[in-house]
Amino acid sequence: MSQPVTPRRTTRSSAGSASDPASPTPQSKSMPKSTLRRQLIPAAAAAAKDEEEEGENDRSTVDLLLEALPGRRAQASDLLRLLAPAPALPLLLYGGAATGKTRALLLALRHIRPRPHRVAYAALRSLPSPRALFASLLSQLSPPPSSSSASSRQRVNDKPSDFVAALRDALAGLCTQGDAVYLVFDNLEVVKSWDKGTQLIGLILRLHDLLRLPQVVLVYVSSATPDAYYSMTGSIEPNHIYFPDYTVDEVRVILMRGHPNPKLYSSFLSVALKPLFRVTRRVDELGAALEPLFRRYCEPLGDSKVVLDESIKRRLFEHIQPHLAVAMNETFSVPTRASVDQCNDTGGKASTKRQFGNRDSLTELEFHMSVSAKYLLLSAFLASRNPATLDAALFDSTGGSDNHKRKRKSSQASMNMKDTMVEEMLMKGPGTFPLERLLAIFQCITSVSEDSLDDVESSANMMNGSGMTGLMSDVLLQLSTLCNSNFISKSRSCPLEGSARYRSNVDQDLALKVSTL
Amino acid sequence: MAAASVASQAQAVLRARLCDPGFVHSALRSSPDTNYSKLKYLVASSISEACNNSVLLLGPRGCGKAAVADMVLEDLKKEHSDAISVIRLNGMLHSDDNCATKEIARQLCLEHQLSFSKMASSDDNTEFIIDMLRECGLAHKTILFILEEFDLFAQGKQRLLYSLLDAMQSLTSQAVVIGLSCRLDADQLLEKRVRSRFSHRKLLFVPSSLDDIQRLVEHLLIMAKGSSLPAKYITDYNSRLTNIFSDKKFKGILNSLMDADATTSNILRFLFRAVSYMDMESGFLSMESFLNALSVMQRQPKMDSLQDLSILELYILVCMHRLEDKEQSSYNFTSIMKEYRSIQDAYKTSDKYASTVCFRAFEHLLDRELISFGDIRGRNQALEYRPVKLLISSRELAQSLKLNTTCPAVLQKLFDRERYM
Numbered sequence: 001m002s003q004p005v006t007p008r009r010t011t012r013s014s015a016g017s018a019s020d021p022a023s024p025t026p027q028s029k030s031m032p033k034s035t036l037r038r039q040l041i042p043a044a045a046a047a048a049k050d051e052e053e054e055g056e057n058d059r060s061t062v063d064l065l066l067e068a069l070p071g072r073r074a075q076a077s078d079l080l081r082l083l084a085p086a087p088a089l090p091l092l093l094y095g096g097a098a099t100g101k102t103r104a105l106l107l108a109l110r111h112i113r114p115r116p117h118r119v120a121y122a123a124l125r126s127l128p129s130p131r132a133l134f135a136s137l138l139s140q141l142s143p144p145p146s147s148s149s150a151s152s153r154q155r156v157n158d159k160p161s162d163f164v165a166a167l168r169d170a171l172a173g174l175c176t177q178g179d180a181v182y183l184v185f186d187n188l189e190v191v192k193s194w195d196k197g198t199q200l201i202g203l204i205l206r207l208h209d210l211l212r213l214p215q216v217v218l219v220y221v222s223s224a225t226p227d228a229y230y231s232m233t234g235s236i237e238p239n240h241i242y243f244p245d246y247t248v249d250e251v252r253v254i255l256m257r258g259h260p261n262p263k264l265y266s267s268f269l270s271v272a273l274k275p276l277f278r279v280t281r282r283v284d285e286l287g288a289a290l291e292p293l294f295r296r297y298c299e300p301l302g303d304s305k306v307v308l309d310e311s312i313k314r315r316l317f318e319h320i321q322p323h324l325a326v327a328m329n330e331t332f333s334v335p336t337r338a339s340v341d342q343c344n345d346t347g348g349k350a351s352t353k354r355q356f357g358n359r360d361s362l363t364e365l366e367f368h369m370s371v372s373a374k375y376l377l378l379s380a381f382l383a384s385r386n387p388a389t390l391d392a393a394l395f396d397s398t399g400g401s402d403n404h405k406r407k408r409k410s411s412q413a414s415m416n417m418k419d420t421m422v423e424e425m426l427m428k429g430p431g432t433f434p435l436e437r438l439l440a441i442f443q444c445i446t447s448v449s450e451d452s453l454d455d456v457e458s459s460a461n462m463m464n465g466s467g468m469t470g471l472m473s474d475v476l477l478q479l480s481t482l483c484n485s486n487f488i489s490k491s492r493s494c495p496l497e498g499s500a501r502y503r504s505n506v507d508q509d510l511a512l513k514v515s516t517l
Numbered sequence: 518m519a520a521a522s523v524a525s526q527a528q529a530v531l532r533a534r535l536c537d538p539g540f541v542h543s544a545l546r547s548s549p550d551t552n553y554s555k556l557k558y559l560v561a562s563s564i565s566e567a568c569n570n571s572v573l574l575l576g577p578r579g580c581g582k583a584a585v586a587d588m589v590l591e592d593l594k595k596e597h598s599d600a601i602s603v604i605r606l607n608g609m610l611h612s613d614d615n616c617a618t619k620e621i622a623r624q625l626c627l628e629h630q631l632s633f634s635k636m637a638s639s640d641d642n643t644e645f646i647i648d649m650l651r652e653c654g655l656a657h658k659t660i661l662f663i664l665e666e667f668d669l670f671a672q673g674k675q676r677l678l679y680s681l682l683d684a685m686q687s688l689t690s691q692a693v694v695i696g697l698s699c700r701l702d703a704d705q706l707l708e709k710r711v712r713s714r715f716s717h718r719k720l721l722f723v724p725s726s727l728d729d730i731q732r733l734v735e736h737l738l739i740m741a742k743g744s745s746l747p748a749k750y751i752t753d754y755n756s757r758l759t760n761i762f763s764d765k766k767f768k769g770i771l772n773s774l775m776d777a778d779a780t781t782s783n784i785l786r787f788l789f790r791a792v793s794y795m796d797m798e799s800g801f802l803s804m805e806s807f808l809n810a811l812s813v814m815q816r817q818p819k820m821d822s823l824q825d826l827s828i829l830e831l832y833i834l835v836c837m838h839r840l841e842d843k844e845q846s847s848y849n850f851t852s853i854m855k856e857y858r859s860i861q862d863a864y865k866t867s868d869k870y871a872s873t874v875c876f877r878a879f880e881h882l883l884d885r886e887l888i889s890f891g892d893i894r895g896r897n898q899a900l901e902y903r904p905v906k907l908l909i910s911s912r913e914l915a916q917s918l919k920l921n922t923t924c925p926a927v928l929q930k931l932f933d934r935e936r937y938m
Binding site for chain 1: 847849
């Protein structure tokens, strides 16, 4: 068939964009979230008086806001009340990820009366350093004159004192008319991971006191709870608004919005949403998981528009059931060409194959690895998981462990020791090994496999003519490929010898998959 | 609608009051023997007697130290407008000596209408400051230095403090240093030579008592006659408000607020919220608005987060709790997975998921800060092998499992019976 198209995620902004009054048309359903945000910000700050609202009472504002934000009645009314006429104490919106905090805030800033004179938005997640944050805020508040590029370079200041002084000047210039200026800091929790982050967070949270300008309102959005910001010396706390996660019904309402085929989609959601909701409650992850499932759901209908009744619904449900079980065990799926072809040709066969989905994982490897790479990966796995002292026992010349070397000691002490050793293995994770040990194990394994293959006498084998050299060739090249794909990682070199040490990153499931040649 | 605009006007007036620290503490002007009067007496006497002085204002955050200092400055500026100039420094911004000298020089230039060059070196600035101090001393002009976050200036070498206090020792200078700090032992942080030059005057700010807070609330919310609002509205509003204040429930609200945090800033936040919840149609504050404000302020974020979890995430938390109960001192994601699989094998629930899905749920828990890594990120280890620990107590977990309506009964059983397994 044709090239498989990677489907775009139904982001919550595009899902909700249909009923947004000034939003872009539904054709741009795949617009990424940041563009929608950037559109909201100038709209919030624009003093466009052409949006006339007769009877400016709170009720109609709240209703408009609620249409765009399902399930957020309390938060929307809180926002409108706490933000509205400046002066206002600073505000902190907190809640889990993907709960609609930024969206609610930006929409509320558009609807409050009196309209804000300027909204400066600092998207902290996309700013790399404090200097970038300062520059971004200052440029939003007082756009530099277009002619001077040299002077704008001079103004990039690093020190907090310079920044606060420049901020105060910029804001004093803006606030003379008496309108409010809103400073929004989004994703405040990322500042903690910056260099000198705790000082900067303290500074940002105390800007209200440092600036002492009554017309400036500070709003913080964070996905960490407020107790993450308590420092040892305390700081003035802002007002909090909490955004809980959506319930199942609210998620359903959000996902249904603007969908072209509501009846079909709602019957699909009644089947698929609840099981997936047990795994994760985040709307973006649910949307991403539900989209390919919905396409699978609609397959038996084809193109015909049928009236949904119970029999058809049952048929669709039976069709989707095995795929649902598989989808619950995946975090994301990248459809490859082979699987798409397979599903298109053999609808029935695919469904029987998918019946195995209730096992932990599929038994086939989804990507291709050369045989020598597989051997190398397995030897790395063995080298990481077993201590070096076992090598002699495992890989001696008879090709297997010797039975009468094993001591029969099943006393309690040795059982306890075994348990603790097993637990230690779980805790420590894979160990490191030097390159020589890896090559030694690799040689052992490939020599054993060579013998067994000669016994089986399989002719359709790629190593047919080359013998041992076929597997040993380019082993260092294979090793570097595996390192680049993060199957093996390089850890710090041994201080005594100075040789490089490696560590295997694969887990047991992947090793089992690899080993089924 | 006239009523709506009256309500919104009233709300605007109240909000402006609450955000203005000068208004909030203005009642202190009249009462005797407060820190305000002491500070004012101190500074006024050193101005009039042309001597040097230093004082520390200490107290927890939100008790009004900066507000009191501002009020004193305002009053003094009105009385002796020519004889003082004010330099403000903040420990968060200016703890570095070069920054501090630059800032002092800049503010001095601003006060005396001199031009300030950003390129001046720190030595130039220091010389300038010393010259200015001498000049001002000869002209009988007192320079007031306000050092906020004083304890942050006391980190490092304390060069700025030493030079300031040392300059004050000379005969020609007239300066008063007022330090504000939330650390009650800020003077213990000073070096010996700095402390010897410091006069050990301290003014202690304590959180207010219930009566003080009651008086403060009345001062803030009761509207005086003669403002721009209609008189009938004001009388109605005031009478309703006094009814509320005398109600026992209101005293209970104030008590529960004060149990947590009795500082002025906490009360201000509470009142701000209550004023925002004002009934916009009638324009009056009711007991409901106060009760709503209190309930919002007393949220417990961790319990709220626990209510937001999916079933799989709850499973992971219960597994971690069981591991902790089994007295495993440290455990990581792989051990949690082992416990999870053993539970699934024993109980055969429908919630058995693959390892990648469980890891994603694990990462969600890390984001919400309900669990965290037990080691500092030193070794280059994969996330599955780093030790983790629970950040919630078992009581919180038990309570959240009870409150969660979609929680499967198996989880509850696992949590309760783990002591016997």
